[in-house]
Amino acid sequence: MASSTEDFEDASAPDEPERGRTPVWREILYVVVTAVVLTVLIQAFVARVYVIPSASMERTLHGCGGCENDRVLVDKIIYRFGDVEAGEVVVFRGPAAWTTNDFRTPPSTNPVARVVQNIGSLLGIAPANERDFVKRVIALPGQTVQCCDEQHRLVVDGKPLDEPYVYWQPGTSPADHQPFAPVRVPEGHLFMMGDNRMNSTDSRKQGGGGVAGTVPIENVIGKARYIVFPKDRWSVVSDHNPQPLG
16 A cells, blocks of 8 residues: 655655754843842842941941951841831931941942942942941830939830840940930830940930930831851841830
């Protein structure tokens, strides 16, 4: 029985050339661009890595000269679903009354270097060029904070705080706590202090201190969750609530 030539392909016919195949270099470029875009979006809306260049939060967060400064992952979502709590370490935009900046570095005069600096800031490999600070929440809206009781402890609403995270530099002690008059925190504001109690320009001093030194809650960027670099510093950032329960 004769076979129809339509039933078979001509094995001797050459393969058709592949069409529309994307070059490898272009695929790699697509992957890199996608990764960068996702990183930018995540850090803009979900979480961001910040460098700690200031010593104001020693020894909770390292930001000392001559050492490997900590990088911390800041959760930017948590406060969309809940309130800021006492004891939490937060990054926030400094209000107008605040004059110094934990994260500011002089921008380069070279336009290319400035772009690289901005990208490094966004990716957490260089300090940010923004009015951003990192401090611990000491008192909440409506509370009254002052320093200090007879044992040199901070007092909120008449009750002394339990602050195991406070660092006293060599040669200093709680007796060196700088006293300040009672401050009633306005609604919608927070009273912030650094863990390095003798080396922190915070709500006690900024804007002349007192109410002017408090920070609007709307300025809070997010909660410092984890130390992600250097490797030997990997840990959760302490959010011990210093205020007594009840």
